[in-house]
Amino acid sequence: MSLISERFALAQEENRALLIGYLTAGFPTMQRCKSAIAAMIDGGVDLIEVGFPYSDPVMDGPVIQRASELAIENGVGAREVFEVVASSSVPTLVMSYWNPIERYGVTDFTRDLKAAGGCGVITPDLTVEESQEWISASQSLGLDRVYVVAPSTTDSRLANVTARCSGFVYAASLMGVTGARSALSGAAESLVKRVRAVTNTPVCVGLGVSNGQQASEIAKYADGVIVGSAFIKLLAETQDEIEANKSLKSLAEELSRAVRR
Amino acid sequence: MTTELIGHFGKFGGRFVPEALITALDELAKAHREAQQDPSFQLELMELHRTYTGRPSIITEAKRFSEHAGGARIFLKREDLNHTGSHKINNVLGQALLTKRMGKRRIIAETGAGQHGVASATAAALLGLECVVYMGEEDTKRQALNVARMKLLGAEVIPVTTGSRTLKDAINEAMRDWVTNVESTHYLLGTVAGPDPFPTMVRDFHRIIGDESRMQMMELTGRLPDAVLACVGGGSNAIGIFYAFLEDKEVRLIGLEAGGDGLDSGRHAATLVGGSPGVLHGTRTYVLQDENGQTRESHSISAGLDYPGVGPEHAYLYETGRAEYRAVTDKEAMTAFALLSKTEGIIPAIETAHALAGAIEIGKEMGPRANLLINLSGRGDKDVQTAAKYFGIPLE
Numbered sequence: 001m002s003l004i005s006e007r008f009a010l011a012q013e014e015n016r017a018l019l020i021g022y023l024t025a026g027f028p029t030m031q032r033c034k035s036a037i038a039a040m041i042d043g044g045v046d047l048i049e050v051g052f053p054y055s056d057p058v059m060d061g062p063v064i065q066r067a068s069e070l071a072i073e074n075g076v077g078a079r080e081v082f083e084v085v086a087s088s089s090v091p092t093l094v095m096s097y098w099n100p101i102e103r104y105g106v107t108d109f110t111r112d113l114k115a116a117g118g119c120g121v122i123t124p125d126l127t128v129e130e131s132q133e134w135i136s137a138s139q140s141l142g143l144d145r146v147y148v149v150a151p152s153t154t155d156s157r158l159a160n161v162t163a164r165c166s167g168f169v170y171a172a173s174l175m176g177v178t179g180a181r182s183a184l185s186g187a188a189e190s191l192v193k194r195v196r197a198v199t200n201t202p203v204c205v206g207l208g209v210s211n212g213q214q215a216s217e218i219a220k221y222a223d224g225v226i227v228g229s230a231f232i233k234l235l236a237e238t239q240d241e242i243e244a245n246k247s248l249k250s251l252a253e254e255l256s257r258a259v260r261r
Numbered sequence: 262m263t264t265e266l267i268g269h270f271g272k273f274g275g276r277f278v279p280e281a282l283i284t285a286l287d288e289l290a291k292a293h294r295e296a297q298q299d300p301s302f303q304l305e306l307m308e309l310h311r312t313y314t315g316r317p318s319i320i321t322e323a324k325r326f327s328e329h330a331g332g333a334r335i336f337l338k339r340e341d342l343n344h345t346g347s348h349k350i351n352n353v354l355g356q357a358l359l360t361k362r363m364g365k366r367r368i369i370a371e372t373g374a375g376q377h378g379v380a381s382a383t384a385a386a387l388l389g390l391e392c393v394v395y396m397g398e399e400d401t402k403r404q405a406l407n408v409a410r411m412k413l414l415g416a417e418v419i420p421v422t423t424g425s426r427t428l429k430d431a432i433n434e435a436m437r438d439w440v441t442n443v444e445s446t447h448y449l450l451g452t453v454a455g456p457d458p459f460p461t462m463v464r465d466f467h468r469i470i471g472d473e474s475r476m477q478m479m480e481l482t483g484r485l486p487d488a489v490l491a492c493v494g495g496g497s498n499a500i501g502i503f504y505a506f507l508e509d510k511e512v513r514l515i516g517l518e519a520g521g522d523g524l525d526s527g528r529h530a531a532t533l534v535g536g537s538p539g540v541l542h543g544t545r546t547y548v549l550q551d552e553n554g555q556t557r558e559s560h561s562i563s564a565g566l567d568y569p570g571v572g573p574e575h576a577y578l579y580e581t582g583r584a585e586y587r588a589v590t591d592k593e594a595m596t597a598f599a600l601l602s603k604t605e606g607i608i609p610a611i612e613t614a615h616a617l618a619g620a621i622e623i624g625k626e627m628g629p630r631a632n633l634l635i636n637l638s639g640r641g642d643k644d645v646q647t648a649a650k651y652f653g654i655p656l657e
């Protein structure tokens with residue numbers, strides 16, 4: 001059983017969902033990114049997703065786009081992504097569009113991620129049809145493979161995709177890109193139901209989640225709640241490191257309370 | 262459970278997209294397949310081409326231009342005479358009809374030079390569809406006339422202010438719109454790039470260029486041309502004219518990419534001859550990228566060729582050697598632009614001028630016995646300002 005699967009099992013015993021926090025590697029600087037992650041963990045984030053900044057992030061809204069642009073300007077590449085992963089004290093995944101991984105070399109990427117202590121990779125634009133090399137490389141090192149499914153995904157396709165997922169399934173709460181939304185769509189709950197009908201792998205909901213109220217709603221039916229843009233927005237808005245980390249920690253605390261059922 | 266490869270050209274092509282788009286891509290592929298088999302769809306499209314586009318487009322022999330191209334006979338396939346001024350309308354009318362067939366009533370499009378945006382806005386007006394065009398802010402300035410044109414045609418133009426603010430970012434923004442509005446909206450992609458079925462579908466709508474040319478060349482010269490030349494941005498006009506000749510191994514197929522300031526300068530848009538295999542905008546192909554897999558900015562005097570990717574079928578034709586690709590610099594293209602204008606009375610698009618520069622070079626290499634067929638993909642009206650500036654012609 002992978003480290004991530006263990007965490008889900010434990011959370012189930014504690015009658016709560018896991019809280020998963022996302023940050024773009026090297027945003028706003030390498031040092032501040034690492035200290036922000038520590039603050040999020042301090043506030044109760046259970047798993048960390050480190051985003052590999054990419055020049056053409058078609059699944060991301062303005063907040064993560066800008067963070068990625070800045071990180072790229074700061075010279076963040078695979079080495080820096082691994083460095084951030086290594087700094088995290090909880091199970092950590094990388095979220096990456098496919099081209100940076102392919103460019104680095106799929107086998108090299110899995111080897112170096114493993115060496116940095118990484119647990120898995122979320123691949124938002126890799127389809128299962130194109131996954132052959134990725135599946136064998138990740139499998140041989142025991143890295144979890146997380147695919148993102150959407151409200152538009154058909155039932156037969158859900159079965160096909162989730163059969164190749166490990167760790168958890170990432171259910172997109174709505175049709176759209178990342179970014180905080182004030183209201184949740186009703187699509188998430190029915191998608192989670194449809195995923196559960198085809199797999200026993202835990203299901204987490206992300207896209208648009210920004211506050212405790214939304215998190216607690218999702219925690220009623222999902223195994224995990226994923227929050228990204230809301231953390232990045234705080235980090236982007238607050239210049240002072242200590243102040244910023246204080247607000248990141250307090251958002252994490254609010255969300256962490258909310259995911260307890 | 263099947264995970265068979267779909268939409269591949271050798272190791273290139275495929276689908277690298279968010280799962281949210283898969284249902285729409287499947288639906289589009291199915292609609293396209295069925296339409297290809299449906300005589301009434303084909304009839305409707307052909308009738309539009311006859312009465313609206315102005316097809317078949319003619320072939321003009323460029324006799325005076327030929328003197329500057331080693332004496333080779335030069336034949337121009339006149340896609341510039343199509344309604345809206347370029348080959349782009351072939352694909353746009355096809356996809357707009359498919360949009361109606363799928364019961365959608367909103368189209369979105371990306372545009373660089375504005376030619377595809379204008380063609381999309383035109384088809385939307387003709388068929389009563391809502392139309393939103395994404396255009397890099399940088400390009401809205403370079404091509405202000407085309408922005409006005411799209412607005413006159415009733416389209417909404419959204420300037421894109423992220424990334425490099427050019428075509429690649431306009432495509433990103435269109436994909437984001439599509440992910441959000443996929444139920445009501447068709448993404449009318451303007452070239453043979455993107456996830457399956459776009460490269461195949463857009464090629465199918467442009468192959469009429471090659472099909473017509475092949476027959477016209479047989480009538481005019483009694484034989485196949487020795488070489489077929491076209492400029493390559495995403496590669497739609499090139500694949501359109503190449504496709505009919507793919508099996509004719511004796512016919513050289515030559516694509517001309519935008520060499521910008523020259524390959525060595527690093528400031529170019531020559532994706533095949535100056536790039537490497539990678540994934541961009543939903544497909545595996547050649548890409549201009551850095552060591553981290555970040556897309557590099559492309560550079561070209563021609564907005565329509567200023568794209569750091571290329572259609573996957575061209576990547577395949579490049580690696581298999583069936584087609585050849587060369588880079589043409591801004592300077593060489595502008596020289597050919599001026600030459601065609603002054604020797605034939607035809608002002609070409611600057612994109613097209615890259616193919617003409619290639620014709621000068623290939624004509625000299627192959628000599629007077631060679632027949633060269635050039636895809637004259639568009640006219641230069643949109644480029645008058647750029648050209649006037651380049652040649653120092655005052656506009657006041």
Ligand SMILES: Cc1ncc(COP(=O)(O)O)c(C=O)c1O
Pocket residue numbers: 347348373374375376377451452453492493494495496497498499564565566610612613638639640
């Ligand atoms: C006249 C003309 N030719 C060529 C192109 C390049 O596109 P493609 O390579 O898809 O034919 C454009 C694009 O805007 C164009 O306007």
